[in-house]
Amino acid sequence: MDEYQQFKEEGKSEIGNMSNDSDFRKLTIDWMNAANSKKYSYHFEWLGRPIIQYPQDMIAMQEIIWSVKPDLIIETGVARGGSLIFYASLLELLETTGVSVGGRIIGIDNDIRAHNRTAIETHPLFRRIDLVEGSSVDATTKDQVSEKVGDAKNLLVILDSFHTHEHVLMELEMYHSFVSHNSYLIVFDTVIEFLSDDMFQDRPWGVGNNPMTALNEFLETNGDFEIDKEIYEKLQISVAPNGYLKCSRN
Numbered sequence: 001m002d003e004y005q006q007f008k009e010e011g012k013s014e015i016g017n018m019s020n021d022s023d024f025r026k027l028t029i030d031w032m033n034a035a036n037s038k039k040y041s042y043h044f045e046w047l048g049r050p051i052i053q054y055p056q057d058m059i060a061m062q063e064i065i066w067s068v069k070p071d072l073i074i075e076t077g078v079a080r081g082g083s084l085i086f087y088a089s090l091l092e093l094l095e096t097t098g099v100s101v102g103g104r105i106i107g108i109d110n111d112i113r114a115h116n117r118t119a120i121e122t123h124p125l126f127r128r129i130d131l132v133e134g135s136s137v138d139a140t141t142k143d144q145v146s147e148k149v150g151d152a153k154n155l156l157v158i159l160d161s162f163h164t165h166e167h168v169l170m171e172l173e174m175y176h177s178f179v180s181h182n183s184y185l186i187v188f189d190t191v192i193e194f195l196s197d198d199m200f201q202d203r204p205w206g207v208g209n210n211p212m213t214a215l216n217e218f219l220e221t222n223g224d225f226e227i228d229k230e231i232y233e234k235l236q237i238s239v240a241p242n243g244y245l246k247c248s249r250n
């Protein structure tokens with residue numbers, strides 16, 4: 001076993017110990033409940049655009065994008081565009097390091113505010129981005145996305161729009177077929193299931209009605225996707241517990 005493999009083996013065992021530590025898990029959930037009430041995830045930017053993510057999940061996405069090397073990413077939920085710019089910058093790096101060419105991302109949102117559209121469209125990385133305005137679960141939106149897929153061969157899908165069970169389940173059913181073999185279908189905000197319901201009084205989602213309940217229903221009938229458990233086990237602080245699904249379909 002070489003030094004790198006040995007390092008990874010040690011890491012596996014450390015991650016296993018961490019994920020079996022219920023006190024540590026409780027500490028994390030308590031911290032996330034407190035952080036959520038302070039709108040923690042709204043305070044970061046990537047290359048000048050606000051990104052509504054936890055930095056931990058961004059690191060996980062970097063690891064996934066490096067290992068999958070997608071030529072197309074589809075993301076539902078654009079907001080201020082920070083995640084589009086983040087993924088576009090990683091696609092740019094894949095190209096400058098010579099591992100892939102021409103990677104693109106399609107961002108779907110039913111409400112792309114004019115100021116956000118202008119900031120995204122004038123960003124230097126916009127050349128890698130396609131915006132589709134419409135509800136992610138409308139057939140016409142999916143048709144527009146299908147047209148833009150073109151001859152892309154290695155696709156990754158990220159769901160981060162409206163977080164009710166019904167909506168996310170529809171997105172899962174509509175977009176899972178785009179995901180390539182050994183690539184990922186990522187469902188953000190599954191953590192809602194673990195947080196205090198008081199947090200979501202002004203939202204149509206909450207405990208029992210959220211991306212995690214949708215994902216669990218989806219997995220009952222879709223054996224081509226499996227939760228990559230190690231990602232959440234090592235992140236601990238994540239908005240996507242069990243939300244990183246790996247595709248085994250050829």
Ligand SMILES: C[S@@+](CC[C@H](N)C(=O)[O-])C[C@H]1O[C@@H](n2cnc3c(N)ncnc32)[C@H](O)[C@@H]1O
Binds near residue numbers: 077
């Ligand atoms: C959590 S934010 C997305 C955050 C973004 N991915 C990021 O990391 O910065 C959710 C977005 O989903 C959009 N949204 C809500 N309902 C939608 C729908 N039916 N179809 C598409 N997008 C929707 C909202 O307009 C909002 O911009």
